Amino acid sequence: MKQDTRHDTLLEQQLALGAYLDALLTGSEAPVEQGVEPPEKPQARVSAAPGSEPAQASDTTGSVIPVWAETRFQALLFEVAGLTLAVPLAKLKGVVPNTQGLSEMPGHSPLFLGVTPYQGVQSKVVDTARFVLPKDRAAPLETGIAERSAHLVVIDEGRWALACSKIGDVIELEPAQVKWRTAAGKRLWLAGTVIELMCALLDIDELTQALSHEMA
Template sequence: MNQRDDRPEARKQRITVVDEPQALTAYLDDLLQEIAEVTPRPSAPEVPPAVVKPAPAAPARALVTPIKPVPVAPPPPPTAPVQDHPPAWARKPFQCLLFRLGGVTLAIPLVKLTGILAMPRDITPMPGHSALFLGLTEHHGRKVKVVDISPHVLPPDRLAQRPPPGNLILIDEGRWGLVCDRVEETLTLSPELVRWRSPSGKRPWLSGTVIKHLCAILDADYLARSLEQGTWG
């Protein structure tokens, strides 16, 4: 009969396996706190109670029927915040590429993906740029700007656990390459499975999250636009 291994190393390994999904779920929940921060719609103005005037006195000897005040319904409660609608590319089931970055699963819509490369060995440094930019590489005769977004999308405790990057994910027609630990698989998602970021969210690089699959979906359009303008990170 198999006996349970209670050595300290084994117990530590079991705790790590248990805590890993919980830590990722907590991180995704933190990303989604902004959805609950949508400004609620103003409540309906209070309606003053209706005043019913008594009917004029009836002629003598006529039977007068008293009129009861008509009750006024209370104003409806404030409407709950409305979650943002899916972007145009996600109005129907869509596919995403899953990849790992610092032990966190991220996703990017296939319609926004230009290509996937093995991490290039030759990257020309770009002095004077943000630490976000690792340099330039070439793909099909075109210069690709290689960037590392991990300091801005990962929780601090994940940065130290990152393995060397293994792949480069190309977006914006190959103008930008996002480094990642590795690519994994494609996943088909229905819009209703995604908790979409609200317009007032603090993380515009986030399209939404899928708690069921423990992944966050990146907004590739925002990434490309803000990287081009130098306003991200």
């Protein structure tokens, strides 16, 4: 009986997380209010490397599939306040342990924890949890900054670093394994979700654009 109860609880948690990831994708029926929204755009744009072909969207579902995900791709898993995120290796610059601490700039936005030198560049460190989590879940994050910035996921040629609590495995994904954001999705920084891994796959180009917009 005890095993059944535990199994039911786990199932409920998985269903809840699945529903949450689905809500993130659509942006319409979010279980909780989204804390920080990237800027609205008239049409979802697919990230593309300079000079590359524009990405294709599925005709049947309207899904927006980034160029790097047109074929089998690899992604690194990392954890932010209990939520597993994935960054495509094609868009990853590096991963470093946050051992030397961050230099905090005065008067900065609460979304940013500070800057850290990375290969000659002052990387701006994002409080990823505060950026991706809904406001009511991000609010109690005042404590534990050190824990949730134990590692830094460096992106955009070192210009940005995403603070995270844990680095996970590198996984390989087929495009079909991902439930891609549709053109109607509001969270442009979210490329899609991988339900079997209960993780959210980031669209780094859109994420950096959203972060730059926060700076404007």
